Amino acid sequence: MPVDKAMADSILDTYRNMYREMEEKGAEGESFQAMNAALNRMESLAQETDDIVDFTAKLTTENLFIEFSNAYSETMSGMVKEEYSTGRGDELLLEKTLEAYENAILTLEDHPNYELLKSPIEELIELGRSGVSYPVFLRIAEEKGLNKAMEGDLVLREAIISDKTFAEFMHLPLEVEKHEKVLQVHDELSSHAPFNVPDSFEFGLERQKIDWEYAPRINQWNLIIRLWEKMLENVYDWLDSFCSFAPYDDRWADMRGKAYTMRNIKRTQECNPGVLKAREKIFQDYFQMVWDDVFNHETFRNEYAANRVWYSDERLELIKKTYSFCIPFNKPDSELIHASEIIHTEKRYKRPEAFQYSSEDKEKFISIFGKEKWDEFFGKYEK
Known part of the structure; x- marks a missing residue:
């Protein structure tokens, strides 16, 4: 009984093709x-053996895969040599080159910068189809910088602009x-480079x-924001912890009961002033x-303009007024509460x-x- 046909086909179809x-x-x-001999032997083994493991083992031990591959390489090499010997060497190279470019376009279809990447490749294909010889094709491509354009510099510049716009x-x-x-x-590097394409290594450096x-400036900027955000939060929570709604507020309400809730409130009242001073x-x-x-610093002004300051203006003013009271062992003024x-x-x-975006942001x-x-x-x- 021969090996299962579907399993044999999955192995042999590549070689058949x-x-x-x-x-x-x-x-x-x-x-x-x-x-032909190697493939015929593979086909015979598929009929003679009834176990896929035994079948693949015989294919391997008889070196049929290697024999077929070596013969295929020799056949291909011989055909290429024959093409050259008949004077079609350059023509064949040009044909294969253009074929590779056409395949490259197909593989780029899902790329976000497809149109930008496709353009220089299409220009090369058009040049190759214009009737020029392969050496002339290479020379013109080099003179026009089409090979450099294919390195993706247009995409790189667009990416930099996109990064800037996103920032x-x-x-x-x-x-x-x-x-x-x-x-x-x-x-600047482009203006001094051949074909206006900067050297990728130099640009990378x-x-x-x-x-x-x-990097250190951005880190400093972010740390300053993080600190004053926490400082504002310390004062905001401290004031609210003395309000009548505090036991019902999510910041302190504890599902385990009132005692735990009141302990949370007490912790905020007693600890926040000290935490604020440490910060x-x-x-x-x-x-x-x-x-x-804080309120005149560029980080605050920027965050406010970007709508990333959560507190209302009224609440911010109240936080400012509360700040002087937020010291250890003290309470806010009753008017503030x-x-x-x-x-x-x-x-x-x-x-x-x-946290809403403006029409300009959109x-x-x-x-x-x-x-x-x-x-x-x-x-x-x-809205």
């Missing part, structure tokens, strides 16, 4: 006959500044220098800034536009990713 390809191309000679969308000024420098270096220059010391030691500097309760009851504690996002992506990510939040 390779043989058929050579046969259709009119292959002849000893190497082609060797291909603008996210309101990240240092990142915007960094990408502007990267773009400037790219264009320059870009890395810029990354190193901005203020870090703020001053590392960034030479104090509480009053009353004002906080009114703001909470009327739900005026959150800035209406907090345009920037769409310019990079398209309206479909905007609708997917943010459409449901639009």
Whole structure:
């Protein structure tokens, strides 16, 4: 009983197709006959054996895979030599080159920068189909810089611009500044380079220098924001912990019962002033800034403009007034507590536009990713 046909076909079809390809191309000679002999032996074994393991073992021990592959390589080599001997060498090379370019376009269809990548390849194909010889094709491609264009410099520049636009969308000024420098270096190197394509290694080094220059500045910027956010939160929570709504607020309410809830409230009342002072010391030691500097600092102004400050203006003013009371073993003034309760009851504690994107932000996002992506990510939040 022969080996299961489906299993045998999964092994032999590759070799059958390779043989058929050579046969259709009119292959002849000893190497082609060797291909035929090896394939016939494979077919015979498929009929003679009834176990797939035994079948593959015999294929391997008889070196049929290797014999077929070697014969195939010799047949291909012989056909290429024959093409050259008949004067079609350059013609064949050009044909194979253009065929490879056409296949490359097909593989790029799902690439986000498909149109940019496709353009220089199509120009090369058009040049190759214009009737020029292979040497002339190579010379013109080099003179026009088409080979360099295929390295993707157009895509690289577009990517830098996209990074800059995205940084603008996210309101990240240092990142915007960094990408502007990267773009400037790219264009400067391009202006002095053959075919206006910068050397990728040189550009990579320059870009890395810029990354190193901005990394500590960006880290500092982010740490400053993180610190003043926590400081504002310390004062905000401390004031609210003295309000009548505190036992019912998610910040303190504990499912285990009132005793646990009151313990949470007490912890905020007693610990937040000390935590605030510790953070203020870090703020001053590392960034030479104090509480009053926060609201005029570029990080705060930027976060406010980007709608990333959660608190309403009214709540921010109340936090500022509360700050001087937020010291260990102290309590906020009763007027501050009353004002906080009114703001909470009327739900005026959150800035209406907090974490909302402006129309300008929307345009920037769409310019990079398209309206479909905007609708997917943010459409449901639009008012």
